[in-house]
Amino acid sequence: xxxNNNHEPSGDETPMQLLGxxxxxxxxxxxxxxxxxxxxxxxxxxxxxxxxxxxxxSAVATAEGRVVxxxxxxxxxxxxxxxxxxxxxxxxxxxxxxxxxxxxxGVPGAALTVTRGTLSPxxxxxxxxxxxxxxxxxxxxxxxxxxxxREGLEKACSCHIGVIVGDSRTQPLRLGCVGIALGTSGLEPxxxxxxxxxxxxxxLKITRKAVADxxxxxxxxxxxxxxxxxxxxxxxxxxxxxxxxSIEMPLFSREECMYYSNISKGRK
Numbered sequence: 001x002x003x004n005n006n007h008e009p010s011g012d013e014t015p016m017q018l019l020g021x022x023x024x025x026x027x028x029x030x031x032x033x034x035x036x037x038x039x040x041x042x043x044x045x046x047x048x049x050x051x052x053x054x055x056x057x058s059a060v061a062t063a064e065g066r067v068v069x070x071x072x073x074x075x076x077x078x079x080x081x082x083x084x085x086x087x088x089x090x091x092x093x094x095x096x097x098x099x100x101x102x103x104x105x106g107v108p109g110a111a112l113t114v115t116r117g118t119l120s121p122x123x124x125x126x127x128x129x130x131x132x133x134x135x136x137x138x139x140x141x142x143x144x145x146x147x148x149x150r151e152g153l154e155k156a157c158s159c160h161i162g163v164i165v166g167d168s169r170t171q172p173l174r175l176g177c178v179g180i181a182l183g184t185s186g187l188e189p190x191x192x193x194x195x196x197x198x199x200x201x202x203x204l205k206i207t208r209k210a211v212a213d214x215x216x217x218x219x220x221x222x223x224x225x226x227x228x229x230x231x232x233x234x235x236x237x238x239x240x241x242x243x244x245x246s247i248e249m250p251l252f253s254r255e256e257c258m259y260y261s262n263i264s265k266g267r268k
Contacts, residue, residue: 019045020222021232023059032063033152036232045234047153050242052162052235054219057182058129058136059231060145060165066137067130068095086111092125092135099123099137104260118180119260124167139165142183147246150185162187162242166216172259179216181249187212188241189249211240212249 023039026032032055040047047053061067075083075090076097083093086106093111097103100113100123110121115138124138139145142165150163164184168177181189189212219233254260 016235016237018218018222019234019236020230021045021053021234022230023232025229026059026062026231028062028065028067030063032060033149033156035063036149036153037156039232040234047157047159047161047234048236049159050161050236050238050240051159052164052187052215052238052240053149053153054164054166054216054223054233054235055146055149056223056231057124057139057142057165057167058126060142060149061136061139062130064139064145066139067134068137069134071133082111088122092122092127095125095135095137096123099125114254114260116182119169121170138167138182143185143246143248144183146183146185154186160186160242160244162240164189164212164216164219166212166219168216168220177220179213179218179220181212181216183246184212184249185246186242186244188243189213189247191241215240 021036021039021043023035026035036053070089070091073091073094075094079094079097080090082088082097082103083090086093087108088096088111096111096113100115100120101117102114104112104114104119106112111123113120113123115123126136127134130136146163146165149165150161153163154161162184163186165182166179167182169180170177189210191209191211215235215238219235222233223230
């Protein structure tokens with residue numbers, strides 16, 4: 001396997017491409033790597049060095065068996081109280097309590113949580129694209145999932161690729177969803193631009209490029225958010241630093257986060 005650390009297209013190369021991978025409905029316990037390989041072959045897409053495969057977290061989580069039947073959940077008194085406050089199903093609220101690190105607030109229809117170090121409505125629990133009466137939890141370890149899928153695809157396709165497990169999130173004071181990477185493998189998820197110069201020769205002091213998050217946002221233009229049946233996208237020709245292995249998604253501490261730290265002060 002070649003170690004192509006930097007995949008930076010020149011002006012002579014093909015512009016970045018987004019290739020959607022349509023799949024059948026993925027069921028709990030199915031082999032997502034095998035499904036992807038079969039669908040890639042069917043659609044005539046052959047993975048190449050430097051490709052990045054972006055996967056919807058709900059598809060990954062479903063294959064990993066993270067689908068929960070709500071009728072099996074017995075909500076506690078706390079869950080019932082919070083469900084009334086945020087206008088949620090008490091059983092889903094119980095799962096939110098169990099999955100999140102902290103419930104930070106909320107609005108009708110969504111509890112704002114801190115889950116695995118990031119702000120996340122309803123602890124990332126998804127009722128869309130789930131069977132009737134069920135919800136899908138986040139993958140238990142998205143970083144491990146990304147690495148497993150990358151290794152399986154690389155072995156079958158004899159090339160070095162990146163894999164991102166992504167989700168959608170709202171941004172403060174913005175309408176609509178953007179992409180966020182939950183786990184990555186084979187690429188550098190955040191590139192440090194500090195020390196580089198802007199157009200006027202001024203040195204950048206704090207800028208870091210959210211490469212993986214931006215790639216998820218791009219992929220979601222192809223994936224959609226509803227019944228499109230395209231839970232994976234191959235991004236080809238992107239300017240991204242390829243690596244061997246995986247790097248954990250770098251996160252701010254709660255004190256460093258501009259949004260969290262200031263809202264926290266207002267709650268005290």
